[in-house]
Amino acid sequence: MDTTQADAIPLQVARLDESRLVGSDRVLAVLKELARHPDGAGLEELTRVIGSPKPTVHRALASLRRAGLADQDDRGRYVLGDEFLRMAFAHHELRPEQVRIRPVLEALAARFGETAHYAVLDGREIVYRAKVDPPTGAVRLTSTIGGRNPAHATGVGKLLLAYRLDSLDAVRDWIGGEPLVRRTANTLGDAGALYRELRLSRERGYAVDDQENEVGINCLALPVYATSPATPSGAISVSALTYRTPLSTLTDAVEDVRRALGAYR
Template sequence: MRGSQRSDVEERLVGADRVIAVLTELADHPLGVTLDELASTLKSSKSTVHRALATLRRAGLADLMGRGVYVLGDEYIRLALRNLGGRPETARVQPVLEALAARFGETAHYAVLSGTDIVYRAKMDPPQGAVRLTSVIGGRNPAHRTAVGKALLSTLVTQESQLVQRFGTSSFEPRTPYTITSTGALLAELEATRSRGFGVDDQENEVGINCVAIPVSVDGSGAATGAISISAVAFRCPLDRLVAAVPTIRAIIEEHLGPLPAIEAPAI
């Protein structure tokens, strides 16, 4: 490839990266963000950010509101929802989440492990009148302080060195007074998770919110592809009551998805 051609390709790649960076930043501002604010956050010139915004607007992926405020475009949201709704895992887990939310009057999630985080792929809030959580589809939380994360990590990790290798540290910043802050304590909790067959979050991610999570398989392989959880407001549903409901939760999940994968230590 000639030098001029290589430069053109590199410039296009850099331009694409800028567009993606602007798109990603817009997602963090549902109420809108100005050109000045975007340029400051992304440490780019206003002209560079403006060109990226123009590209996104032509595709319908960004909109310019009044007073120079930009938001994600309706076309972006339409595409994202169409993709999410068309995923086989969504079609399979959504009826389960609906049944769990209706049965317990609490929020049900389906989430997967992504590196050191869990990502919510589906969610069902309880009926009207109940307290609703702030979690969103596509949102992330650190795996070490969530029931879903611990349920899935317990199938992958048996040694503290593996946790350090995965998280890059032997300690964690506490989110609440109850957050596990060391890999040693996390390893002990993963062992307890394997023993009982489900993960627990005892107000570790958010004060006042308890959670239990059970690994599930939605692709027919029999292996855990993610976990389904019930998150409950602690004053209304203490953790011991949520744990006591695990057999019922299991039965509802198995009614829709079939046998659950076992939580077992990975072969070394």
């Protein structure tokens, strides 16, 4: 075999692998889009959002249906399949931190009459891994398990960033060329302000969200050390309606939250 033939074979394999990867990406894109439509989505709508030809999206849906990850209702609209929901909920319930942290969240929700969260950092966002609503109260937060928010605009996000970004240069590198999203008038919008807030959060051992992610909502966040005694694996927060529980009420009770976490350890 000459050199030209030898070089051609890996190139063909690479192209085949790339084609398979793109196909897998399309299937996953369809799956993620279905999750945004609890009432179902039609083929035309999915095709438009995904930006792929209709036959390609239809094949992706067929693959998902064969695996039980998607289904079609009596209106012909596509929804997430029961197998996907079974897998997601089973996995979530068995996550070690979810199982261990839930009693703390329940205690905090009952103590404050507000919503308690457990969240982790994922790049520039935080992801809610667990949530417990208060046992009573007509108004509850719309946050969901698996939901995301900008890290710099949330108490849990700033708390976790405080342990990772310990200098102004580190904060600038983390921000990079992408501007900080301003969710409200209170959201920190530049590196200097964020660095000062992270340093303060690190010094006092907790972070706050003073209506920075959503008007009318504030929160107190503390670190959770589930996997390492030095670096938080995540953070818990008590998120409250400002008219019902002012931020000062939360910060005045920070030792109560620490005691609840102490019981968790």
